[in-house]
Amino acid sequence: MKIENPPKFIADCHLGKLTKYLRIMGFDTLYFNTIDDNDLIELANSEDRIILTRDKGLHERTKAPTFYLDAIDNLKQLQELQREFGIKDYSLVPRCIVCNTELQKVQKSDIEAQLPPKVKKYFSEFEICPTCKRIYWHGDHYKRMIATIDSI
Ligand SMILES: [Zn+2]
Incomplete structure (x- = not known):
């Protein structure tokens, strides 16, 4: 099981439920109910985070690292993240689903x-x-x- 250098994420505002799953799995995942696209991109760049989004427009127009999620269903989204980042191969300390702090x-x-x-x-x-x-x-x-x- 990997513990080193797990990917850090920032989820766009449609992915609140997915954020909770990622935090339980221990991934450092930022989430805001509302955030301006420019702020989202700036945060991703300054903190070396991957933007998770279902917004194709955002995915295509930014040079920040983004990962476009095709699925709406949480399990399917998690499977997409498994294929891309191997999220299940990590064994991390679970994080608070509300504020992202390690429990x-x-x-x-x-x-x-x-x-x-x-x-x-x-x-x-x-x-x-x-x-x-x-x-x-x-x-x-x-x-x-x-x-x-x-x-x-
Ligand atoms: Zn907390």
Whole structure:
């Protein structure tokens, strides 16, 4: 499994769901609800990021590195990224789906007070985002996303 030099991405504003998958897989992926094309291109160039886009116009008119996604379906998009970048061959630290920060393992006893009762009862492994303090556990939603990633 590769951990060195994973590609860094910047997803255009139609790719919010794909961004979450890439962050769970540990890829440094920027995403903005709205961003001007020029700012997107400038960020990509200055931070050495690949622009992911479904906008053919943007893909064709910029000299910044872009990757055009043909599919609309998330799994198919991930498969396109697998073919181009081998994303599944990397083993990276998962990132916060909200703010893109690498997650850290956390002891249950340290965060117990913040957990919903059912989560407290049924889950024992947790991760926390050091930036936005969001707590992660491997519930149904997470498992569905992992199942999708596994099936790439
Ligand atoms: Zn966060």
